[in-house]
Amino acid sequence: MGLLPPMLVFCLLAGASSMDNGLLRTPPMGWVPWEHFRCNTDCQKDPDDCISERLIKAMADRLAEDGWKELGYNYVNLDDCWAAKERDSLGRLQANASRFPSGIKALADYVHSKGLKFGIYSDLGNLTCEGYPGTTLDDIETDARTFAEWGVDMLKLDGCFSNSSAKAAGYPKMSAALNKTGRPIVYSCSWPAYEGGLPPEVNYTLLGQICNLWRNFADIEDSWESLSRVIEWYGDHQDTLQPAAGPGRWNDPDMLLAGNSGLSFEQAKAQLALWAILAAPLFMSCNLGTISAEARDLLRNPLLIYIDQDPLGIPGRRIAKSGQFEVWKRALNGHQYGVAVLNRGTGGAPTPFVTSLDLLGILDCEKGYKIYDVLDRSFVGGYGLNATLSFTVAPTGVVLLFLRPLC
Numbered sequence: 001m002g003l004l005p006p007m008l009v010f011c012l013l014a015g016a017s018s019m020d021n022g023l024l025r026t027p028p029m030g031w032v033p034w035e036h037f038r039c040n041t042d043c044q045k046d047p048d049d050c051i052s053e054r055l056i057k058a059m060a061d062r063l064a065e066d067g068w069k070e071l072g073y074n075y076v077n078l079d080d081c082w083a084a085k086e087r088d089s090l091g092r093l094q095a096n097a098s099r100f101p102s103g104i105k106a107l108a109d110y111v112h113s114k115g116l117k118f119g120i121y122s123d124l125g126n127l128t129c130e131g132y133p134g135t136t137l138d139d140i141e142t143d144a145r146t147f148a149e150w151g152v153d154m155l156k157l158d159g160c161f162s163n164s165s166a167k168a169a170g171y172p173k174m175s176a177a178l179n180k181t182g183r184p185i186v187y188s189c190s191w192p193a194y195e196g197g198l199p200p201e202v203n204y205t206l207l208g209q210i211c212n213l214w215r216n217f218a219d220i221e222d223s224w225e226s227l228s229r230v231i232e233w234y235g236d237h238q239d240t241l242q243p244a245a246g247p248g249r250w251n252d253p254d255m256l257l258a259g260n261s262g263l264s265f266e267q268a269k270a271q272l273a274l275w276a277i278l279a280a281p282l283f284m285s286c287n288l289g290t291i292s293a294e295a296r297d298l299l300r301n302p303l304l305i306y307i308d309q310d311p312l313g314i315p316g317r318r319i320a321k322s323g324q325f326e327v328w329k330r331a332l333n334g335h336q337y338g339v340a341v342l343n344r345g346t347g348g349a350p351t352p353f354v355t356s357l358d359l360l361g362i363l364d365c366e367k368g369y370k371i372y373d374v375l376d377r378s379f380v381g382g383y384g385l386n387a388t389l390s391f392t393v394a395p396t397g398v399v400l401l402f403l404r405p406l407c
Contacts, residue, residue, distance in 0.1 A: 021178075021187075022184070023184055023186050023248065024247070024248050025247040025311070026310070027282065029281065030116075031059050031068075031076055031077065031283065032077045032078075032283045033051060033056075033077075035285035036259075036285050036286050037049055039081040039130045051079075051081045052099040052100065053099065053101070053106075053107050056111070059076055059288055060111045063076060064115060064116060066288070067300070068300070071305055072282075072309060073282070073284065075117045075283070076111050076119065077119030077156065077283070078120050080130045080132065081130050082095055084097065084132075084133075085133070087133055092142060092146050093143060104152075105150040117153035117154065118153050119152065119153060120156070121156045122158070123162075124158065124162050124166065124167060124191075125159065125162035126161050129160035129161075134160075134162075135174070137169060140177050141177050143174075144178050144181055145177075147178075148178075152185055153184075153186060154188060155186070156188040157187070159193070162194070164195065167194065171191045186212045186213070187212050187213075188214065189207070189213070191214060192216045193215040193217055197217050198237060204240065204241075204243075208249040212249060213251070215254065216234075216251055216252065216253070217253065218230075220253070221262070222257050222263065223262045227257065227267065228344070231270075231342070234278060235326065238317050241315075247311075251278065251279075251280065256271060256285060257285070258295045258298055259286025259292065259296075259299070260286050266395070266397035266398075269375050269398055270342060270396065270397055273342075273375065273400035274398070276307040276330075276338060276340075276400070277330045279308065279310070298375075306402075307374070307402060310330075310332045310338075314331055314332075316331075316338065317330075319360070324343055324344045324345035324351065325393070327340070327360070328340040328341075328342065334404075335364040335365060335405045336402070337369075339360060339362075339400070340398055340399070340401075341353055341401075343395055343396065343398070344396070346395055347395055348395060350392035350393060350397070351392060351393055351395070353390065353391060354390045355388075355389050355390075356383075357369060357385045364405060366407070368382055368383050368387070368405075369383055369404060371383055371401055373391075373399065373400070374401065382406060
């Protein structure tokens, strides 16, 4: 297999193993531990914060009992560091016995009992990124069957300790193996992120046939510098990325940072707004038991979630850059729109921004539009196509508008 060009292997296998599982008609929403809890496995020192069934159950309880599930946050996903250091006697992955004493199937059953879905993590390589057993090409069929038997609803397959040829063979092979189990399992592929995220190394048409979502770019970190870099990359390469995504196949710019300590509140709002415009998955990665009221309200904004979950599934685009401002627009069902104005400036007072519906290219309804400030949760007013629309945007902040036609 390694003698063939990686993309040729991809083409041959993808054509025979379309994902076609009918899942994720809108971007997935849920919780994942990585950004906040990382690979903390010291349950003696940090019993409440280590990667364990205790933590996963606690976060499932919060999603189910605190109103998150009703908003759409219904996945509880493990990330790295859940596994034992060795496979069992039959060659199957197994959980660390001290941190997951009941096993993964029992944990998945608990999550399901809360009306939620359960996700798991593995890596297409000898080891995961943190040094736990990975899923080699020879292990794919076994691991797919194991995940299905455990009741897994989503698999994230990472790409550490692998190479281009192994990825080209392995990602399509896992897609086929998951389909073969008969259980509907969402498939999250990290393949593009390890191949630079762009053609010719990445063929998004073929990728959309085998995966439900995929990581395109480097891991996000809890800082404005990292967040800003991700946003810029998506804007710079939108001609490739935007057409690739849609119902059942989503670009994944990585997890949400709100509720942690690295971003200001304005910066956290900027991420949520841009993720909604991009039709991105919304996976929180904070401690839901100690989250601030401010971050909680931001993550639970119903109109922002409505924009993100729009059934048309058309990701938005950056339509303008002017000085420190960027304007992003997303077409929604019923001739509605979402518009985000991002201020990339890093200092000083909030800066005025002036535009009109005409300048934004929103002309479907000649009578004009009702405009709502999503993050302020306020009604701005009704505006004609040529009326001046002005507001101020905080440094490293955003204004997110929702437009509903008057026609």
